[in-house]
Amino acid sequence: MKEISGNLSAAGRKFGIAVSRFNSFFTEQLLQGAEDCLLRHGASPDDIVFVRVPGAAELPLAVQKLARSGRFDAVMALGCVIQGSTPHADLIEQQVSRAITQISLDTGVPVTGGLVAANNIEQAVERAGTKMGNKGWDAAMAAIEMVSVLASLEG
Numbered sequence: 001m002k003e004i005s006g007n008l009s010a011a012g013r014k015f016g017i018a019v020s021r022f023n024s025f026f027t028e029q030l031l032q033g034a035e036d037c038l039l040r041h042g043a044s045p046d047d048i049v050f051v052r053v054p055g056a057a058e059l060p061l062a063v064q065k066l067a068r069s070g071r072f073d074a075v076m077a078l079g080c081v082i083q084g085s086t087p088h089a090d091l092i093e094q095q096v097s098r099a100i101t102q103i104s105l106d107t108g109v110p111v112t113g114g115l116v117a118a119n120n121i122e123q124a125v126e127r128a129g130t131k132m133g134n135k136g137w138d139a140a141m142a143a144i145e146m147v148s149v150l151a152s153l154e155g
């Protein structure tokens with residue numbers, strides 16, 4: 001059996017990040033987590049670009065622009081949807097997750113989701129840098145690995 005797998009080096013890779021302002025108390029933590037992960041795995045600060053959008057619902061369009069630009073090896077979508085903020089929180093979450101998956105398939109650029117989906121503030125806290133980790137870090141980790149996996153597959 002021959003295995004194809006990626007490594008976890010981000011050196012020389014370029015990353016785009018779309019981050020929502022809504023629930024910025026949490027999304028800023030996600031952004032910090034993603035940046036920290038990319039830098040610790042060898043990415044250069046000059047190779048990381050982020051764009052802010054109003055809310056999670058606006059993430060797909062920004063992600064699409066980033067992915068289509070040809071400037072990035074991978075793109076991350078960072079947002080935080082908390083049930084109870086609005087009756088359509090559920091819908092936003094589903095639509096965003098589906099859209100970013102579709103954008104990734106359409107463009108061939110890995111798009112990873114750092115979308116905190118929480119029932120309440122406490123759960124959001126847990127996913128934005130406390131006991132359940134940091135979804136931004138997780139999205140960056142997945143992005144780094146996917147870039148490397150794709151390079152191995154193509155090579």
Ligand code: INI
Nearest residue numbers: 022054055056057080081082085086089
């Ligand atoms: N946007 C979020 O990022 N998180 C939420 O929890 C949220 N809720 O619950 O309303 C939210 N709403 C705003 C939405 O993403 C759009 O920005 C807005 O509808 C304008 O299109």
